[in-house]
Amino acid sequence: MAKKIPHRDKLEQIATIIAESKRVLILEHEKPDGDCIGSGLALALVVSSLGKKAMLLSQDPHPATYDFLPGAHLHTMTSCLEPEETDPDVTVFLDCTGPERAGEALSYARSKTWINIDHHVSNSQFGHASLVDPDAAATGELVFFLLKAMGAAIDTDVATCLYAALVSDTGGFRYQNTSPRCFHVAAELIDSGANPSQVADYLYETRSLSSLLLLKNALHTLALHKGGKLASIDVTAQMLKDARASFEDANSVIDYPRSIAGVEVALCFKENQDQATVHLSLRSRSKVDVSKVAVSLGGGGHPRAAGAVVEGTLEQVRARVFGVLDGLGIWTDS
Ligand code: 5GP
Numbered sequence: 001m002a003k004k005i006p007h008r009d010k011l012e013q014i015a016t017i018i019a020e021s022k023r024v025l026i027l028e029h030e031k032p033d034g035d036c037i038g039s040g041l042a043l044a045l046v047v048s049s050l051g052k053k054a055m056l057l058s059q060d061p062h063p064a065t066y067d068f069l070p071g072a073h074l075h076t077m078t079s080c081l082e083p084e085e086t087d088p089d090v091t092v093f094l095d096c097t098g099p100e101r102a103g104e105a106l107s108y109a110r111s112k113t114w115i116n117i118d119h120h121v122s123n124s125q126f127g128h129a130s131l132v133d134p135d136a137a138a139t140g141e142l143v144f145f146l147l148k149a150m151g152a153a154i155d156t157d158v159a160t161c162l163y164a165a166l167v168s169d170t171g172g173f174r175y176q177n178t179s180p181r182c183f184h185v186a187a188e189l190i191d192s193g194a195n196p197s198q199v200a201d202y203l204y205e206t207r208s209l210s211s212l213l214l215l216k217n218a219l220h221t222l223a224l225h226k227g228g229k230l231a232s233i234d235v236t237a238q239m240l241k242d243a244r245a246s247f248e249d250a251n252s253v254i255d256y257p258r259s260i261a262g263v264e265v266a267l268c269f270k271e272n273q274d275q276a277t278v279h280l281s282l283r284s285r286s287k288v289d290v291s292k293v294a295v296s297l298g299g300g301g302h303p304r305a306a307g308a309v310v311e312g313t314l315e316q317v318r319a320r321v322f323g324v325l326d327g328l329g330i331w332t333d334s
């Protein structure tokens with residue numbers, strides 16, 4: 001069991017701030033993923049159970065994949081209320097490399113105190129109290145330790161949300177961030193009521209038809225470069241329209257170029273509806289630190305999974321990204 005609580009001082013500082021607050025605003029990053037959704041719902045459920053006002057806020061909707069998670073009544077979108085309608089004592093940023101990652105939700109962070117809980121190596125260390133641990137497999141792992149430091153009970157609902165966060169950011173305990181500590185936390189969450197097969201079924205065995213139709217079209221653009229070490233795939237705005245797919249339906253498209261034998265770096269270019277920006281997803285198998293590439297393009301992430309929103313048409317962004325990758329000089333050795 002995860003007996004020893006890491007980062008005890010920082011966690012106790014954060015726990016004290018939350019204990020002294022009546023209204024807690026929890027912010028997710030733009031286009032929230034399973035880690036920030038699971039972490040956010042878990043924290044919101046606990047804060048609310050303590051008789052405080054908890055609001056989980058995001059600029060973009062939660063993808064339907066996460067509809068099975070409890071606590072949705074505590075989640076709101078920025079389109080549903082004005083910044084002046086919130087009056088938080090404290091704002092907790094989850095899974096955000098910097099405050100700007102919250103997008104439109106940032107203007108709701110009107111409290112004097114900000115808390116930053118994240119596991120991205122590229123975190124800018126913002127906030128009055130911050131806990132940034134790149135060794136954590138997911139932000140959900142850190143929220144688990146925060147709840148322990150708060151002395152909070154982890155019931156089945158909270159355990160399910162945190163377990164989903166861990167599963168989501170480790171790709172079902174397959175990625176390099178999967179650590180002994182992450183398994184210890186997962187085991188405790190299962191002890192507290194999380195159901196592994198149910199969560200896996202929702203996250204990995206259930207897809208929208210639109211996402212498959214989108215994948216069918218995107219696979220036509222799959223291309224290999226640099227002697228097979230670099231692979232790319234495109235998702236255009238037209239493809240999204242043809243498949244009646246949402247942007248989230250494209251989330252797993254990057255898994256396909258990454259899975260090709262011999263590929264070290266995989267890229268997915270997702271054209272935004274305005275066709276003026278492209279969301280780039282980067283993955284690497286074992287050597288290249290793609291978080292550095294993402295940072296140089298104005299984004300961020302982890303060594304093996306990173307992303308950025310880059311201005312320009314798909315072809316302009318592609319040329320720029322290939323230029324950055326060429327500059328790394330990583331393709332010549334074996
Ligand atoms: P994805 O490619 O799945 O969108 O994101 C992979 C990782 O990179 C995630 O940890 C995500 O938080 C991070 N990431 C994706 N897009 C951005 C971005 O625009 N800015 C920053 N800072 N991180 C990003």
Ligand code: MN
Pocket residue numbers: 035036095119138139169
């Ligand atoms: Mn995360």
